[in-house]
Amino acid sequence: MTELENMGRRAKEAARALATAGPKKDAWLLEIAGALEAHRDEILAANRQDLQNAKESGMSEAMLDRLALNPGRIAGMAEGVRRVAAQADPVGRVISGGVRPNGLRIEKVTVPLGVIGMIYEARPNVTSDAAALCLKAGNAIILRGGKEAIRSNTAIAEIMRAAAAKSGLPEDGIQLVRDTSRESALGLMNLTGYLDVLIPRGGAGLIRSVTKNSRVPVIETGVGNCHVFVDESADPEMAAGIVFNAKTSRPSVCNAAETLLVHRAAAEQILPLVKKRLDEKNVELRCCERSLRILGGPDERLVPATEEDWETEYSDYILAVKVVDSLDDAIAHIAKYSSGHSEAIVTQSVRSAGEFTARVDSAAVYVNASTRFTDGGEFGLGAEIGISTQKLHARGPMGVNELTSWKFVVVGNGQIRI
């Protein structure tokens, strides 16, 4: 039995206890929150080591910022765990039920998924966020973070495990893979028979690798090539405001817009307005021929677009821009290039809004609002473990309810099937 199989076996055992743990799960979560604060200095010491190693190996400033913890961020982690504890128990909820003509009482009841694997990158706060959400839904979790954060993650995981004792629950409900090699990631992807699902969280490269190589069922998350379409009838100021927000309020996240599509009848009026707003943040525009002409490019921040631009999630102050002939063309462009995350239409036409929301096949479709709202908190689901861009099991922001399955509980008095 390999080390990972051994972890899988222990996780399965822990999952059995967690499945029926009820409020004990919240006791463990509250212990975790307190322990993260009580052991703040240990976590910060481990994080300083990670940061020093990362600097020595030449990590970028943006990545260093993602890796860095400070007292405020640790307080935020603890607060996040407390918020998860305060949510309603997602397990044991009766989804539907009734009595059949033969007298059988059938209830469809939520249960945990079982054992969840999580492969993620540099941000150590994911360690406590993901563990809290999985635990709340009665699942055991095996965490495999990036090598850059291994010391921080190890410290956090040990603190969470040690907090189990007082709640009477098995510490193996939370396990961290210490080996951060590519082999350990591949090992998790092949840990069928132990893992019920694997959730990758990180950049497009990680997600692609996991969906391609995993034999364990995967929930694909977080790759966002999001579009805003400004229709013929759009309110110009609203359109400029939404595009500006969708692109620039936080360009590094998956719900930021990457391509602007503009109806040709609105292009002459809308594009200069949009450009004026985006200039505040020095956004570079990668333009189709028509939009380039309208905006008077090319110049330093007005660049002709290539095919690749329609496919790219920039995660940066860059926006692809295309003039389209119709709503149909906009929908066709989105069908071809979107990653199925979030798309918005700006329009005053009820008919265009209806067509767009019905025919665009993405996790979230917006009318007259920014794509930036696709988020568990904003949608009222509480904290999220990721945003699914696939259609199986869960789609869009996934909260604790999306970390459950169901069983049918059938009660009779001797019924047999004729």
Added chain:
Amino acid sequence: MTELENMGRRAKEAARALATAGPKKDAWLLEIAGALEAHRDEILAANRQDLQNAKESGMSEAMLDRLALNPGRIAGMAEGVRRVAAQADPVGRVISGGVRPNGLRIEKVTVPLGVIGMIYEARPNVTSDAAALCLKAGNAIILRGGKEAIRSNTAIAEIMRAAAAKSGLPEDGIQLVRDTSRESALGLMNLTGYLDVLIPRGGAGLIRSVTKNSRVPVIETGVGNCHVFVDESADPEMAAGIVFNAKTSRPSVCNAAETLLVHRAAAEQILPLVKKRLDEKNVELRCCERSLRILGGPDERLVPATEEDWETEYSDYILAVKVVDSLDDAIAHIAKYSSGHSEAIVTQSVRSAGEFTARVDSAAVYVNASTRFTDGGEFGLGAEIGISTQKLHARGPMGVNELTSWKFVVVGNGQIRI
């Protein structure tokens, strides 16, 4: 582009039309039902050829019976399609929704999964059953049946496709893979980018092969190593009746019982009663030491059990029998050997019933009823496309609702995220 990729591309296009087809889907389904009856003789002629080839290659009588069609079975297929048409549209249902504090109206609305692949074995009625269910939920389907039924399947698929025209929907919503080689099955398992999900339906060997080799997400169906546990407090007559029904009413199906567990305090009384009932059908018992001693074996139909017996789905008039020391031991045995399909407890104890239903981790858990009820029709879901034994996406009998996903439709009036 390979032939399969080409089919995938056409299926994706068809799926886009089907996603918003509304009642046109029912028009197509009713056309299909009528056409199956109108072209009955063509289907029967094709089926006779399949049967002749199968006889020549030495197919067993049981398998020949699964392959065979007759006027009654074709009428049954048509009736099944009509019943699916009569169900409520599973697409466009608002699962939940409301207005957020910022004024955004968010609705979670059901949508089709997209393109569904189906790999199945000898029964040609699956061709129309599966196509009808997928179509009703707005999905395109690519069917890949077994080589034994290829002529029957081709005739049925052509009739269903031809029926599309009058409804104004694309015939490529239903496609059949003509190549029945192992390569075409593997090709479907690797048709990522076109297939949203692959559903295998057939024997344990097929299911194993698909779950092992597929890179397309799979819904695992239908392998059933089901248990009946007779508790200390069970009503003996009820116990004997449930075991008899669960084992012998249709031994070849997945919800039939394969192992009987008996509490040691009840074994002396229950086992002879159960054996007496099972003798009516000449059921062979594979017994643990204690049950063998109580029943006075070994003899021709009382055989010592080996480890393999606890793992086996016999699908035959054979039952494994084990005396256990406690409810806990029964639950542990089930956790170790069950395929997670259906398990029953026979008991008069509220406490035992509660423990069993809470702690046994299977798609359906029964108190005082036969495992044979695990079925979409019996559960009131209408026709089923299979019984999921996994926890992701859907668990237990899957009807049209389980062939959908959802999207979030968000309507605002210019909201941006601060």
